[in-house]
Structures are given as C-alpha cells and as structure tokens.
Amino acid sequence: MSPAVRLPGLAPLFLALTVAVLGVLIVLPLGVVFQQALSQGLGAYLEPLKEPDALAAIRLTLLVAAISVPLNAVFGVAAAWAIAKFEFKGKSLLVTFIDLPFSMSPVVSGLVWVLLFGAQGWFGEWLREHDIKIIFATSGLVLATVLVTLPFVARELIPLMQDQGSDEEAAALTLGAGGWTTFWRVTLPNIRWALLYGVLLCNARAMGEFGAVSVVSGSVRGLTTTLPLHVEVLYNDYEFVGAFAAASILAGLGLVTLVLKTILEWRHSGELSARRRH
Amino acid sequence: MTIAAVAGPPKVRRRWKQPSILPGFGLAMGWTLTYLGLLLVLPLAALILRPWELGLDGVWATLTEPRVLSALRLSFGAAAAAALANVPLGLLVAWTLTRYEFPGRRVLDAFVDLPFALPTAVAGIALTAIYAPTGTLGEPLAALGIRTAYNPIGVFIALVFIGLPFVVRTVQPVLEDMDAEVEEAALTLGATHLQRFWRVVLPGLAPALLSGFSLAFARAVGEYGSVIFIAGNMPLKSEIAPLLIVIKLEQYDYAGAAAVGLAMLVISFGALLAVNALQVFLARRGRA
Amino acid sequence: MNFRPVDDTDRAAGQALALDIRGVSKAFGRFPALSDVSLQARDKEFLALLGPSGSGKTTLLRVLAGLEKPDAGEVRFGGEDFLALPVRKRRVGMVFQHYALFRHMTVAQNIAFGLTVRKGSERPPKAEIAERVRQLLSLVQLEGLEKRYPSQLSGGQRQRVALARALAIEPRLLLLDEPFGALDAQVRRELRRWLRELHERTGVTTVFVTHDQEEALDLADRVAILKDGQLVQLGTPNEVYEHPANPFVFDFLGAACRMAGVVAGERLRIGSWETAAPAGAPQGAVEVFFRPDEVAFAPADGPGLLAEVRAVAARGPDVRIECQVQGQLLELQTHGSILPPGVTAGQPVRIQPLRPQVYSA
Numbered sequence: 001m002s003p004a005v006r007l008p009g010l011a012p013l014f015l016a017l018t019v020a021v022l023g024v025l026i027v028l029p030l031g032v033v034f035q036q037a038l039s040q041g042l043g044a045y046l047e048p049l050k051e052p053d054a055l056a057a058i059r060l061t062l063l064v065a066a067i068s069v070p071l072n073a074v075f076g077v078a079a080a081w082a083i084a085k086f087e088f089k090g091k092s093l094l095v096t097f098i099d100l101p102f103s104m105s106p107v108v109s110g111l112v113w114v115l116l117f118g119a120q121g122w123f124g125e126w127l128r129e130h131d132i133k134i135i136f137a138t139s140g141l142v143l144a145t146v147l148v149t150l151p152f153v154a155r156e157l158i159p160l161m162q163d164q165g166s167d168e169e170a171a172a173l174t175l176g177a178g179g180w181t182t183f184w185r186v187t188l189p190n191i192r193w194a195l196l197y198g199v200l201l202c203n204a205r206a207m208g209e210f211g212a213v214s215v216v217s218g219s220v221r222g223l224t225t226t227l228p229l230h231v232e233v234l235y236n237d238y239e240f241v242g243a244f245a246a247a248s249i250l251a252g253l254g255l256v257t258l259v260l261k262t263i264l265e266w267r268h269s270g271e272l273s274a275r276r277r278h
Numbered sequence: 279m280t281i282a283a284v285a286g287p288p289k290v291r292r293r294w295k296q297p298s299i300l301p302g303f304g305l306a307m308g309w310t311l312t313y314l315g316l317l318l319v320l321p322l323a324a325l326i327l328r329p330w331e332l333g334l335d336g337v338w339a340t341l342t343e344p345r346v347l348s349a350l351r352l353s354f355g356a357a358a359a360a361a362l363a364n365v366p367l368g369l370l371v372a373w374t375l376t377r378y379e380f381p382g383r384r385v386l387d388a389f390v391d392l393p394f395a396l397p398t399a400v401a402g403i404a405l406t407a408i409y410a411p412t413g414t415l416g417e418p419l420a421a422l423g424i425r426t427a428y429n430p431i432g433v434f435i436a437l438v439f440i441g442l443p444f445v446v447r448t449v450q451p452v453l454e455d456m457d458a459e460v461e462e463a464a465l466t467l468g469a470t471h472l473q474r475f476w477r478v479v480l481p482g483l484a485p486a487l488l489s490g491f492s493l494a495f496a497r498a499v500g501e502y503g504s505v506i507f508i509a510g511n512m513p514l515k516s517e518i519a520p521l522l523i524v525i526k527l528e529q530y531d532y533a534g535a536a537a538v539g540l541a542m543l544v545i546s547f548g549a550l551l552a553v554n555a556l557q558v559f560l561a562r563r564g565r566a
Numbered sequence: 567m568n569f570r571p572v573d574d575t576d577r578a579a580g581q582a583l584a585l586d587i588r589g590v591s592k593a594f595g596r597f598p599a600l601s602d603v604s605l606q607a608r609d610k611e612f613l614a615l616l617g618p619s620g621s622g623k624t625t626l627l628r629v630l631a632g633l634e635k636p637d638a639g640e641v642r643f644g645g646e647d648f649l650a651l652p653v654r655k656r657r658v659g660m661v662f663q664h665y666a667l668f669r670h671m672t673v674a675q676n677i678a679f680g681l682t683v684r685k686g687s688e689r690p691p692k693a694e695i696a697e698r699v700r701q702l703l704s705l706v707q708l709e710g711l712e713k714r715y716p717s718q719l720s721g722g723q724r725q726r727v728a729l730a731r732a733l734a735i736e737p738r739l740l741l742l743d744e745p746f747g748a749l750d751a752q753v754r755r756e757l758r759r760w761l762r763e764l765h766e767r768t769g770v771t772t773v774f775v776t777h778d779q780e781e782a783l784d785l786a787d788r789v790a791i792l793k794d795g796q797l798v799q800l801g802t803p804n805e806v807y808e809h810p811a812n813p814f815v816f817d818f819l820g821a822a823c824r825m826a827g828v829v830a831g832e833r834l835r836i837g838s839w840e841t842a843a844p845a846g847a848p849q850g851a852v853e854v855f856f857r858p859d860e861v862a863f864a865p866a867d868g869p870g871l872l873a874e875v876r877a878v879a880a881r882g883p884d885v886r887i888e889c890q891v892q893g894q895l896l897e898l899q900t901h902g903s904i905l906p907p908g909v910t911a912g913q914p915v916r917i918q919p920l921r922p923q924v925y926s927a
Contacts, residue, residue, distance in 0.1 A: 105500020112321030208397025211502030
C-alpha cells in the first residue's frame with residue numbers, strides 16, 4: 001500500500017469511477033455470458049452441451065491443449081536455461097524472437113501454416129501426394145496453437161532465472177552433482193511456481209484460442225472444431241443459447257484460470273518473475 | 279579437455295559464447311533453436327516470401343485496394359484510439375487500486391486480468407450481446423441515437439476491453455514503487471494537489487503509460503475473436519484487416535493474404551519501434 | 567616481482583606441499599584478471615588471498631574450484647593435475663560470498679546434498695548421512711536447526727550452514743570467498759575467531775579471499791597479496807606487515823605517511839634530519855613510508871624533523887595530530903588519550919619516524 005499523499009475528498013469518486021469502469025467493461029460481459037446461457041432455463045442450457053458435436057469440440061480442445069502446452073513448457077524451460085545461465089552474443093535477439101508470437105495477430109499465426117501446408121502452400125503438393133492432412137486437421141490446430149502460445153512459459157521463466165543467477169547451480173557442481181541432478185534438485189524447485197504460472201496462462205490461451213485455429217481448421221462441425229470454434233458455428237447459425245452455453249464453459253475456464261493465477265500471485269509472489277509481484 | 283566437454287560441444291572459433299562450467303548449453307540451445315526454427319522462422323519465411331509472387335506491383339496493388347486500405351485503417355485506427363482511451367482509464371484503475379484501501383480491493387484487482395484470461399470468442403459474443411441494439415447497454419444508447427455495434431464504434435469498444443489490463447498492469451508496479459517523499463516534498467514546496475499530480479507524478483508515470491499503450495495497441499491491432507462478432511464486417515465500412523486475410527484465404531489468394539498479413543506485421547513493428555524510441559528518449563531526459 | 571617459493575624458506579622441513587599454482591593467467595576479454603600467478607600452500611595451511619577489488623583474488627579462487635578455466639598455467643594438488651579434473655570431481659569445498667544455499671532445502675538437506683548426489687557405491691547409507699549432518703551441525707554450533715530453511719536464518723547462521731555443507735564432502739581443499747563480507751562488524755569478529763578454531767580442529771587446507779587486511783592478518787598462516795592480477799608479496803602476517811615489499815603493500819595493510827628522502831651509504835636523510843637507514847635500503851632518492859602511530863615526539867629544540875602542529879583532536883581511543891612537515895600535511899596518531907608533552911596546536915615540535923620503510927623513488 002503506497003503511503004503516498006492522498007486526496008481525501010476524491011476517494012469515493014475514484015472508487016465509484018473505477019468500479020463503474022471495471023464493472024461495465026469487464027464484469028458485465030462475464031455476467032452476460034451466463035445470463036444468456038441460462039436465459040431459457042437450465043434444461044435448454046444443458047441440452048446443447050450434450051450434443052455429440054459439442055462433446056467432440058470439448059475433446060478436441062482438450063487434446064490440442066494436452067499436446068501444445070507440454071511442448072511449449074519444455075521449450076520454455078530449455079530456452080530459459082540457455083538464456084539465463086550462460087553468456088553469449090545475440091541473447092536479446094533470441095529473446096525478441098521468442099516474444100514475437102505475442103505481437104502477431106492470431107490470424108497471421110494461422111495464416112503462416114496455411115502458407116506452408118495449405119493446398120497452395122509450399123508443401124501443399126507434397127502433402128497431397130502423401131495423403132497427409134495438416135490444414136483442416138488436428139495437426140494443423142496443434143501447430144497453430146503452439147505458435148500462438150509459444151512465448152508464454154518462456155516469458156515467465158527467463159526473467160526469474162536471470163534474477164536467480166547461477167550460484168546455487170555452481171555450488172551444486174562443487175558438491176559433486178552432475179548436470180541433470182543439478183537441474184532436477186536445484187533449479188527446478190526454484191522455478192516450479194513460475195513454471196506452473198506459465199503453464200496456467202499457456203493453457204488458458206491454448207484452450208481459448210480462436211483466430212489462429214479458425215484459419216487452419218475449416219470449421220467442419222464435429223471434426224475440426226474446437227470449443228471456441230463451436231461457439232462461433234452455433235452463433236452464426238443463430239443458435240444463441242447453445243452458443244452461450246458452450247461459451248459459458250470457456251468462461252468458467254477463464255474464471256478458474258483467474259482464480260488459480262491470483263492464488264499463485266498472492267501465495268508465491270516471491271517465486272514468480274518480478275513483474276508478477278503486486 | 280574434460281571441462282570443454284562439460285561446457286558443451288565446441289563452438290565456432292569466434293568465441294561468441296563465454297565458456298561456462300554449467301552443463302547443458304548445447305542441448306538446451308540446440309532444442310531452442312530447432313524449435314524456433316521449425317515453428318517460427320519457417321512459417322515467417324513463408325509469410326515474408328509469399329507476397330512477392332505477385333511482384334512488387336502486385337503487392338502494391340493488393341495493399342492499395344480500397345477494401346484493404348479501409349480494413350487496415352480500421353484495424354490500426356481503432357487500435358490506436360482504443361489504446362489511447364485505455365491510458366486514462368487504466369491510470370484511473372491502477373491509481374485507485376494502488377493508493378486506496380477498501381473492502382474487495384484484492385478481488386477487483388484480480389478481475390482486471392479477466393480480458394487476459396477469457397477466450398476471445400467468448401468476449402466477442404458477450405460484448406455483442408451487451409452493445410447490440412437489443413442489448414443491455416446497446417438499447418438505452420440506441421434510444422439516444424448512438425449505435426454501438428456492427429460498426430467501428432463496436433470495434434473500438436471491444437478493443438478497449440482487450441487492452442485495459444495491459445495499461446493497468448504496466449502502471450501498477452511503477453505506482454507502487456513511487457517514492458512518497460518526492461510527492462511530499464512537492465507539497466511542502468507549495469504545490470497544489472493538481473500540480474503535484476501533473477508535474478511530479480505523471481512525468482514519472484509517462485514511460486509506463488507509454489509502454490502500456492504500446493502493448494495494448496499491439497494486441498488490439500491483430501485482435502480477431504473479440505472483434506469479429508461486434509464488428510459488422512461490412513466491406514469498406516466495418517471490416518477489420520484480419521478478416522480480410524481470412525477472406526482472401528478462402529478465395530485461395532494466398533499471396534494476397536500474405537501481403538496483408540506482412541503489411542500488418544511491418545506496420546505494427548514500425549509503431550512499436552517508434553514507441554520504443556520515444557521511451558528511450560524520455561528515459562534519457564529523466565536521467566538528466 | 568620476485569618472491570621466494572615456500573620450499574626454500576621452509577623451516578619445518580618435511581611439511582607436505584598441498585597446493586602448487588604455477589604461472590596461472592586468465593583474461594576476461596581484454597581485461598587481464600590474473601597474470602602469471604604462482605604460489606604454493608602447505609598441507610593444512612590457512613592461506614589468505616588479500617587485495618583490492620579487481621586484484622584477481624576471486625578469479626584465482628574460482629580457478630581452484632574449477633568454476634573458471636585459466637588461459638595458461640598449472641595447478642597441482644597433492645601432486646595431481648587439478649585442471650584436468652572437472653568441478654564435480656575435485657572434492658573442493660567452496661563457500662560462496664553470498665552463501666548460495668539451496669533455498670528450497672532445509673538446513674539438513676543442504677548439508678547432506680554433497681553426500682546424496684554420490685552415485686551408487688560411493689553413496690553412504692541414509693543413517694550415516696544423517697549422523698554426519700548431525701556431527702557437522704554440532705561442529706558449526708547450529709544444533710536444532712535441521713528443519714529450518716535458509717530464509718529463516720540470520721546471515722551468520724547461513725554462513726555456518728554453507729561451511730558445514732562444504733565440509734560434509736570431506737574436501738581436501740576448502741575455499742572461502744569473502745566469507746564475512748555481508749555480515750556486520752560484531753558478527754564478523756566472532757565468526758573470525760570461530761573459523762580459526764574450526765580450522766584447528768578440521769585441519770583442512772584452506773584458501774580464503776578477502777579485501778579486509780585486518781581479517782587476513784588476523785586469520786591466516788600466510789598472506790598472499792595480489793594487485794591487478796599479480797602476486798605482489800607472500801609471507802606470514804608478521805612478515806608482510808613488518809616488511810612490506812613495496813609502497814602498495816605498505817599502504818594497503820594500514821595507514822601510511824609518506825615523505826621523500828635520500829639514502830647515502832648507511833644513512834637516511836629526510837630534510838635536515840638524519841638517521842640510520844634500514845638494512846637493505848636502496849641508495850639515492852627514496853620514498854619513506856611510516857605508520858602514523860610509529861612516531862616519537864620531542865620538543866622543538868630536540869632531535870627530529872621540525873614540524874608545526876596544526877590541529878589536535880581526540881577521537882575515541884586515539885588522538886589525531888595534524889602536522890605540517892617539510893611542506894606536507896601529515897596526520898599522525900598517538901594511542902591513548904595522553905598527549906606527548908609540548909604538542910599543542912600552533913606550536914612547533916620535532917618528530918622522528920621510528921621504523922621507516924624505504925623504497926626507491
């Protein structure tokens with residue numbers, strides 16, 4: 001709490017304005033999702049969720065996340081190890097590169113895969129000849145999701161590991177530990193909460209990704225629609241209750257993510273990268 | 279000999295890396311570069327090279343199509359306007375959360391991150407439901423003659439929603455770390471509260487505000503899911519650039535889509551570089 | 567700078583040579599951290615590496631630990647080629663400046679770490695490890711703190727845990743990097759005494775780095791003084807203090823007063839005052855160094871250099887006497903609060919440096 005000087009009279013005004021801004025801008029949309037989903041009663045809410053297409057969408061979303069998140073987690077750890085524990089030229093270039101997907105439009109992140117593997121992509125011919133489908137198939141969804149969520153884990157780990165330095169690892173080596181032992185017993189425990197935090201954010205984005213997967217999926221109902229795409233399909237077909245019902249699951253995911261994220265920030269702020277500590 | 283083996287495989291003669299006793303550099307770096315190469319460099323290469331199929335004129339023609347131009351104008355314009363709007367809004371929220379104690383402060387603080395955690399499509403349909411002429415806020419506003427959906431205003435609102443956390447989260451830590459004594463000194467020297475804010479606090483916050491602005495802007499420019507439902511998507515009026523890319527892909531105009539995508543990337547970068555330069559300039563002044 | 571290797575001056579013949587460093591050089595980019603440094607340490611010796619920052623002492627320590635690889639030179643320990651061994655195999659116990667304790671492990675786990683990472687047959691059974699940890703905790707006087715985490719310990723306690731951790735692997739060489747740097751004066755003094763006792767008990771050859779000359783002189787069997795990556799003097803604390811090899815060492819080890827003089831034959835002349843030149847003094851123009859508290863005062867008509875007292879100030883245990891001598895302002899000292907007779911501000915006195923050191927100018 002900053003002890004800085006405060007304006008006594010204005011407190012209630014600031015408070016009211018802030019609550020208004022946050023309320024209207026942020027909380028209201030959340031509320032609307034559930035309100036619309038339940039607007040026709042509980043029965044009408046649950047029906048669309050039991051449809052095979054909806055279930056297939058949920059399964060696909062989980063599958064894509066289950067592949068993309070661990071891949072990016074391993075990448076994040078490897079990249080953070082190389083960047084934080086060693087000195088080499090070109091480090092900031094590497095970090096800029098890793099951050100790149102963060103500034104790319106998700107549609108562009110999907111576009112690039114179409115440019116590579118689509119019917120008229122660089123490898124389009126080759127894929128057709130070998131009867132492999134990437135675009136309009138699960139692997140395309142995975143590629144798009146991996147690209148969009150690439151930086152998430154790395155961004156949490158790199159500054160933290162840089163802050164932590166290499167003294168403990170050096171000490172472990174002088175005590176006779178080998179490389180992997182040092183990593184497992186000394187480094188990993190020091191980064192576990194930041195890793196969890198990064199995985200949490202990565203997962204939220206992976207499951208909720210829309211733009212990139214929309215481009216690569218072709219949106220074939222029941223086959224290549226993830227849950228966010230399913231929401232769009234239903235919405236465009238004017239099945240509003242169904243769309244909001246599916247959206248409510250994703251909103252629930254968002255809330256859970258928010259809660260877990262906040263818990264991590266409150267309980268383990270010392271072990272997250274500095275800018276996460278409030 | 280053994281130490282070199284521990285430090286990793288032999289590197290290029292030129293010593294671009296300092297020798298180190300920690301093992302695993304080769305493995306970690308190798309994996310990192312391979313991963314980035316396959317998943318980032320290769321796709322980006324496709325994006326950068328593909329437009330030129332059309333030749334220089336072709337690319338120019340594509341980018342100067344009225345529809346494309348209008349879409350780019352909308353995407354960048356609305357993003358800039360939204361990010362700009364987020365500066366005072368974000369400052370207000372950050373200020374209240376940092377400098378006042380009240381019940382529920384922590385909960386409110388946690389909610390700031392919701393746009394970040396909520397899937398974009400969900401935000402998209404929710405915002406549309408609110409601001410459509412039949413919606414909770416859309417209805418009263420329409421009665422006043424203000425249409426807030428299916429037009430650029432709708433796009434603007436969605437982008438403000440998306441960008442708010444960026445500004446708040448960049449300003450908060452700076453506000454928290456601010457030295458109270460400096461402000462107290464200003465007051466003892468006779469400044470009014472307004473002067474204290476304007477001449478002491480705000481300049482200190484300028485870099486963070488700028489940073490928040492550029493993050494919000496970068497995110498808003500490429501935003502798709504939150505915007506596509508509320509936008510209206512009418513060519514030349516309320517079509518965002520990412521949508522144009524999707525449309526061109528559906529028409530198998532890969533090169534055209536790549537041209538628009540590349541243009542978006544390049545302009546975003548230009549904007550970010552400009553903001554960065556401004557930040558450096560401000561920082562240098564602050565130090566002197 | 568020439569110094570004599572231990573072998574030649576070793577009175578206690580037969581004491582084994584433990585550490586033999588020859589011609590070690592290391593540069594970081596263009597910065598020469600170490601230039602052709604050679605020194606030896608005897609078995610069980612407590613050797614201090616003393617010098618200002620940038621002198622290369624920490625670099626040398628890290629070379630010994632295996633955390634840096636020298637560009638040139640040899641290091642042998644007990645006859646074995648040290649540099650050929652990777653860090654893990656050297657059995658060197660290192661205590662880092664900021665302790666580098668494993669923050670996620672308890673005190674007991676920290677200390678046991680070096681034992682638990684041993685492979686298969688070399689790894690002692692759990693019970694033995696636990697016993698060893700207990701013994702070490704009692705050795706460093708931290709019994710009962712097994713389950714604490716480093717964040718719950720004071721600086722001095724963390725230091726001792728770091729030491730116990732290094733000792734657990736039964737190192738043949740113990741390296742300490744500015745071990746007391748981050749602690750306050752009182753704790754530092756206590757730990758110094760305690761470290762010395764520990765060394766007596768464990769008898770491990772120890773090399774420790776410090777920039778605090780008082781610490782080095784207090785603790786070490788021998789002191790190696792480094793400057794700009796080079797070894798400047800090596801000797802017992804007494805030797806280096808009484809017979810500093812050059813002005814830098816003199817100045818580094820304590821307060822210094824400095825005057826110009828001339829040596830002719832066996833006489834040293836400063837201004838109009840003459841005295842016997844110290845043995846082995848170079849001839850001709852010289853710089854004369856002496857300690858501000860090694861000065862005799864005499865009345866203005868007595869023997870010595872003519873000086874005018876400018877100011878007298880009692881400061882705690884000493885009295886500072888500012889004098890104008892030979893056109894120079896010197897700050898002299900006497901211990902205790904009693905002033906020598908005739909010393910008052912504005913009055914002339916005579917001063918005689920009692921044990922001047924002389925170096926060629």
